[in-house]
Amino acid sequence: MDKLMDNPWFLRITALLLAVLLFFTVQSEMESTKNVESTDITDVIQEIPVEVYYDDDNLIVTGVPQTVDMKISGPRAILMRTKALQDFTVFVDLRDTTIGEHIVRIQTENVSDKLQVELDTTNITVNIEERISMEFDVEPEINERLLKENFVIKNMTTDPNRIRVTGPKSVIENIEFVKATVSAEQGLNESFSQKVNIRVLDRNLGKLENVIIEPEHVKVTLEIEEYSKEVPIKVRQKGSPKEGVTINDLTPNITKVRLFGSRSVIDDLEAIFIDVDVSALDTSETVPIKVPVPKGVSRLSEKEVKVKVDVTSAPKVDTEKEESAQVKPIENVEVDQEVTSREFAFMNVEVRGLNDTDTYTFTQPESGQLTLTIQGEDVLINRLSATDFHVFVDASNVETGENQLHVTVEGPENVTWTVSIPSVNLEIQRA
Secondary structure, eight states: OOOHHHOOOEEEEEEEHHHHHHHHHHHHHHHHHHHHHHHHHEEEEEEEEEEHHHSSSTTTSSSSEEEEEEEEEHHHHHHHHHHOOOEEEEEEEEETSSSEEEEEEEESSSSOOTSSSSSSSOOOEEEEEEEEEEEOEEEOOOGGGGOOTTTEEEEEESSSEEEEEEEEHHHHHOOOOEEEEEEOSSOOOOEEEEEEEOEEEETOOOOOOOEEEEEEEEEEEEEEEEEEEEEEEEEESSSOOTTTTTEEEESSSEEEEEEEEEEHHTTOOOEEEEEEEEOOOOOOOEEEEEOOTTTTTEEOOSEEEEEEEEEEEEOOOOHHHHHOOOOOOGGGGGGOOOOEEEEEEEEOOEEEOOOTTOOEEEESTOOEEEEEEEEEEHHHHHOOGGGOOEEEEOOOTOSSEEEEEEEEOOOOTTEEEEEEEEEEOOOEEOO
8 A cells, every 4th residue: 555655656646536526526616606696586676766857847747656666587696786776767758748648658777688677557647737836825723622611712823824835737726725724632721823734625625636835834823712702881870869960871981891701601691781879979970880790701801880970960049039939829820821841851760660689771762861841831830840750660560671661750730741752661680
């Protein structure tokens, strides 16, 4: 064996065999690698953006999908490189296409010609329209069921209140509403502001797409306050004036007041009544009166009303002159005594027959006053004054609410009279 190993020809032959074996081994591996690289495979590249070439300054294109999926087949190495780099383009060229509806083909470029390409969408229908812009008023809105009970929206504004919408002519001309809808939690009871997105809607309240809105959102400000209603102030006379005193007019410095509170209560109130006690008045003056707060009303816009009282007082008469001026009894007056007439304006109509807890308001005339015209012999007429007559209505048998009552006058004998208003309307409130 040692002799064989020392033989140079043995070593030469062994080296040759090893070289041949190594050659075939390397060649086999190279062939295997070559076969792997040359093997065709298939893959899908998803959501590839589609570019559109057209005159975007004057035209709007609709109908082009934003993305497509592309199926590619070919040699593994080329396919894998293409998928990794994605240096190709998927596009629609509409630069030479006229306005209107067209069927066009989605194309690709910069894809290796050794790859087979198949798009999930090839032919599409596009619509090319004129691009226009218009301005619209923004209409803010909110679901009023989100408001706390007895609270209402006093005012709602947007900033800005107009926006510009750009898009296809057919879409822009179909815009009916531009809404800014406020979202909030239940129980709103105070004012607030919110940044709100704009929605463009058609007449059926369907949202319109493919438009550009500038700006896309606005600031909506809501003024929320407690439910309220404005009602008139009605002044009514309480008590009877002193002898010789005539109440000409009662004028409040404000004619209306706003009530806040329960909707069901406030809606039933038609007026706020202010009572002025005239029994202690003998000169014209301004009287401050606290405004009563009805039950169920939380607050009033005014706490006090100043009522201007216009009073006329009869002049004092010298007693001696009065006695010397006394005329003979009517029965002793000459038959040919001249008959004359006299007017007493601003006569207060007294209301009789009510309980102490009942209240009333004159609705016609609102002042509760009328003019009394008396007629009689001149001597007798001239010695009479307004205090010699009592003008009243009987409300003892009337129902609660508004009633028309006949005016009755009590006065001296041998005198006739007429009143400017034969009946008055009275609003009765019973406790």
